[in-house]
Every structure is written in C-alpha cells, then in structure tokens.
Amino acid sequence: VSVDVAAYMKERAAAVDAALDRFLPAESVRPERLHTAMRYSVFAGGKRLRPVLVIAGAEAVGGRMDDVMPTACAMEMIHTYSLVHDDLPCMDDDDLRRGRATVHKAFDEPTALLVGDGLQSLAFRHLLAAGDPRAAPLASLLAHNAWRMVQGQALDMDAQGRALTESEVLELMAGKTGALITAAVVGGAIAASGSPSGLEPVGQRLGLAFQIADDLLDLTGDAATLGKRVGKDQAAGKATLPALVGVDEARRRADTACDEALAALAPLGAPAEALRALARFVVTRKR
Ligand code: IPE
Ligand code: IPE
Ligand code: MG
Ligand code: MG
Ligand code: MG
Numbered sequence: 001v002s003v004d005v006a007a008y009m010k011e012r013a014a015a016v017d018a019a020l021d022r023f024l025p026a027e028s029v030r031p032e033r034l035h036t037a038m039r040y041s042v043f044a045g046g047k048r049l050r051p052v053l054v055i056a057g058a059e060a061v062g063g064r065m066d067d068v069m070p071t072a073c074a075m076e077m078i079h080t081y082s083l084v085h086d087d088l089p090c091m092d093d094d095d096l097r098r099g100r101a102t103v104h105k106a107f108d109e110p111t112a113l114l115v116g117d118g119l120q121s122l123a124f125r126h127l128l129a130a131g132d133p134r135a136a137p138l139a140s141l142l143a144h145n146a147w148r149m150v151q152g153q154a155l156d157m158d159a160q161g162r163a164l165t166e167s168e169v170l171e172l173m174a175g176k177t178g179a180l181i182t183a184a185v186v187g188g189a190i191a192a193s194g195s196p197s198g199l200e201p202v203g204q205r206l207g208l209a210f211q212i213a214d215d216l217l218d219l220t221g222d223a224a225t226l227g228k229r230v231g232k233d234q235a236a237g238k239a240t241l242p243a244l245v246g247v248d249e250a251r252r253r254a255d256t257a258c259d260e261a262l263a264a265l266a267p268l269g270a271p272a273e274a275l276r277a278l279a280r281f282v283v284t285r286k287r
Helices: 005-025 031-044 049-060 063-086 107-127 135-159 166-191 199-220 233-238 241-245 247-269 270-284
Strands: none
Touching: 005 049, 005 270, 031 063, 031 107, 031 199, 031 247, 049 063, 049 166, 049 199, 049 270, 063 166, 063 233, 107 135, 135 166, 166 199, 166 241, 199 233, 199 241, 199 247, 199 270, 241 247, 247 270
16 A cells, blocks of 8 residues: 555645634634734645644554544644744744745734744644543643743754754754654544554654754755745754754755654554655655
8 A cells, every 4th residue: 555645645634724724713703813813824835744644643543534633733733833933033033934924024023922822722722622532631742742842942042053962953853843743643643542652753753854854955945845935044053963964964864764763663554654655755855
C-alpha cells in the first residue's frame, strides 16, 4: 500500500478546514475585528501538517478521522497562534506568512497578540467541550507541549546573535517545533483510543527533520512557493543547524532523522503507511 501524500494531505486538510470553519467565531460576531483576524490567520493556506499527523497517528492505531477531529483542530489552532506571535516585530518581525501579509501588518499588533491568545484558549475549550473521555489526557498533552514550544521560542530568541553548541541548537529545535509535532502524532493515537507506544520517538524525529527542512528552505527556498520571506535566519543571527554544520550536513541530518522515524514505524505495519509518507514529505517538501 503506497500513499499519494499530496492527495492524502489535501483530502484531510479539507476536512480539518471544514471543522475549523464550524468552530471558529463568525466574522460578523462582535468583536468583529478579532474574529476576522483570527479567520484570516487560520484560513490562509497553511499545510495543516499537524492536524494531518493527528489523523495519520490515529489511523496508525486503527482509529478514524472523525473521532480525532477536535484534537486535530486544537493542534492547528495552537500552531497558528505560535506563528502569529512568532511573526510579531518583537520576535521574528515578518511581514509575510502563508502567502499573505502577517496579522500585525494586515490588522495591527494588539489584534495579532489577541488572535494568538484567543486561538490558544479556544484550542483548549474545543478539546474539552467535545465531551470525550480522553479530553483530559489530551488537554494535558497539548498544554505540556504548547508550554515546551514556548520554552523553545524563548531559547530561539535568547540565542539570536550568540553561538550555541550543537546540543543547545537541538534542544531549541525540539522545543519550538518538535514538541507540537510529537503531540500531534501521539495525540492522534490517544484520541483514537489506541496506544501511543512507539510514536513519541517518531514525533521527535519528524519534528527535528521538519525544523531542519524549515531552516534549509530559508536558505534555499523561494518566498513565492513558501509563502514567507527567505534568507531571514542568517540576517537575524538565528541559531540553526545549517548555520552550525553547513547545508550539506544539515540535509544529511534531516534524512537520517527521517530514516529513524521510518525505522521506528516499522513495527506498526500497513496502518502506518500514511505516517511513513508524511515522514518522507517532511524532508522533501518545497513549502
Ligand atoms: C512553520 O510551520 C513554523 C515552524 C514550526 C517551522 P509550517 O511550515 O507547518 O507552517 P504552515 O502551517 O504550513 O503555514
Ligand atoms: C517557528 O520557527 C517555530 C514556531 C512558530 C513555534 P521559525 O521562526 O523558524 O518559523 P518560520 O520560519 O518563521 O515559519
Ligand atoms: Mg522564530
Ligand atoms: Mg519565524
Ligand atoms: Mg524558519
């Protein structure tokens, strides 16, 4: 069984979009500006990798997409919140995201701050409102990893213009990106009432591979395809793996992390085929 990853992602992303659309407040509801900006950031054409990983994680343990949709949506809301705040002038100061002006540019800074805050709160409300017996462990998993993401972002900001050791860079990446990606893969299995055993290292390897690919795309990609500016990490003095070990070695590390994820998935057999396809996508993607 081989999975057409583009078709797989497109189909699941459409289901996630429909669920997010049902859940997020309408633009016409007060405060309209906040709700409009919230929808502007969520429906801007992100890849939906984290919710798709939730679904693939569920499928890997025999679960169904419909049962894990609140978890999938909560992950995407936390992720989008992290992007809106990451782009603020006080952080990475970006003006382009998901192919359009960043929220603080299209609206204003207070709105961007509140969009992030609001998406975070709504993510947990959504997860807990579903009345699912697994809601508490899932909320705990998400809270833990959203917190680790914040710690990673703190390390990222603190490292700007400073030389980090390789283990410090890996710690930073595991926090700012690896945590939510791990939560997505593991959370998918938990939300599907399956066992997450063996999936945590898969998420960690995918998270590392994903952030190395992100750092490489900042060096080698183009803004039109990525929907965000390129060449910014070097200019900002960001601590990235390519900056530390070079482009070729960083690419090898991403491939190795992908191979390790695939090896960890081997015991799961055919139901994990989508996760395998997503692991390959993470290191071959152009956006
Ligand atoms: C970008 O994430 C931020 C990182 C963690 C590197 P994505 O590349 O998944 O962004 P979207 O959701 O597709 O916009
Ligand atoms: C962002 O890392 C990680 C989070 C938003 C948590 P980056 O700063 O490298 O992400 P991009 O390149 O702006 O998408
Ligand atoms: Mg950043
Ligand atoms: Mg950034
Ligand atoms: Mg980046």
